[in-house]
Amino acid sequence: GAVVSQHPSRVICKSGTSVKIECRSLDFQATTMFWYRQFPKQSLMLMATSNEGSKATYEQGVEKDKFLINHASLTLSTLTVTSAHPEDSSFYICSAREGTGNAFFGQGTRLTVV
Amino acid sequence: GEDVEQSLFLSVREGDSSVINCTYTDSSSTYLYWYKQEPGAGLQLLTYIFSNMDMKQDQRLTVLLNKKDKHLSLRIADTQTGDSAIYFCAESTPDSWGKFQFGAGTQVVVTP
Numbered sequence: 001g002a003v004v005s006q007h008p009s010r011v012i013c014k015s016g017t018s019v020k021i022e023c024r025s026l027d028f029q030a031t032t033m034f035w036y037r038q039f040p041k042q043s044l045m046l047m048a049t050s051n052e053g054s055k056a057t058y059e060q061g062v063e064k065d066k067f068l069i070n071h072a073s074l075t076l077s078t079l080t081v082t083s084a085h086p087e088d089s090s091f092y093i094c095s096a097r098e099g100t101g102n103a104f105f106g107q108g109t110r111l112t113v114v
Numbered sequence: 115g116e117d118v119e120q121s122l123f124l125s126v127r128e129g130d131s132s133v134i135n136c137t138y139t140d141s142s143s144t145y146l147y148w149y150k151q152e153p154g155a156g157l158q159l160l161t162y163i164f165s166n167m168d169m170k171q172d173q174r175l176t177v178l179l180n181k182k183d184k185h186l187s188l189r190i191a192d193t194q195t196g197d198s199a200i201y202f203c204a205e206s207t208p209d210s211w212g213k214f215q216f217g218a219g220t221q222v223v224v225t226p
Contacts, residue, residue: 006156032212034212034213034214042218042219043202043216043217043218043219044157044202044214044216045216046213046214046215049213093156093157095212095214096212097211097212101211101212102211102212103206103211103212103213103214104159105149105156105157105159106156107155107156108154108155108156110154
C-alpha cells in the first residue's frame, strides 16, 4: 500500500512552546489529509481535515488557533501545536487520502508537554 | 453524528479463534474497516468491506457484515501471540472518503 511518513515519532517540549508535526505522502499525491488525536486508552478522534491550498476544516471543539494546519503541497501537511500545555500531551496521527479514496495512516507522533 | 461501538476487551487462548464485534449507525452506503494498533504504534489496515457485501475472507481474517442489524465482526482464526493488540472498527462514507469514525477499540489479549 501507499506510504505515509509522520515526523517526529516522539517529541518532548516545554510548556508554552510550539511543536510542529509533519505528515508526508511518499509515493502519491494527497489533496486531503486528516489529523487525529488519541488520548491514552481511548479511540482516535478527528481534529481536522487538511485540504491542499485551502484552509483546514476543524471539528467542533478543536481550537483552530491552537492547532495550526498547513497543507502547502500535495505531499505535505503540517500540524503545529502552539503554546503547548500538559493537557495537549497525546498521540497525534495523520492520514492521507489517495486518488482512489483509500486513506493511509502515518505512524503517529507521541507528544509530551512538560 | 454517526456512532461506532465495539466491545472493549477480549481474552483468547493461542490457537483459538477470536471474534471482535462492532455496531454502526450510518445507514448510507459505506466502507467498514478493521485496523490493528500495537502499543505506541500507528494504525495498520487489516481489511475492509463495502456495505453491499456480506462477507470477506483474507487468509486468517474473516469479516462478516449484517447490514440489517448494522453489525460487523472480525474473526481471526488460529490466534497467535502476535495478534495481541487493539483492534479498531471504523467507517467512512462516500461523501467523505478517508474521514473515519472510529470505535473505541477492542483490546485483544492472547494467552499461551
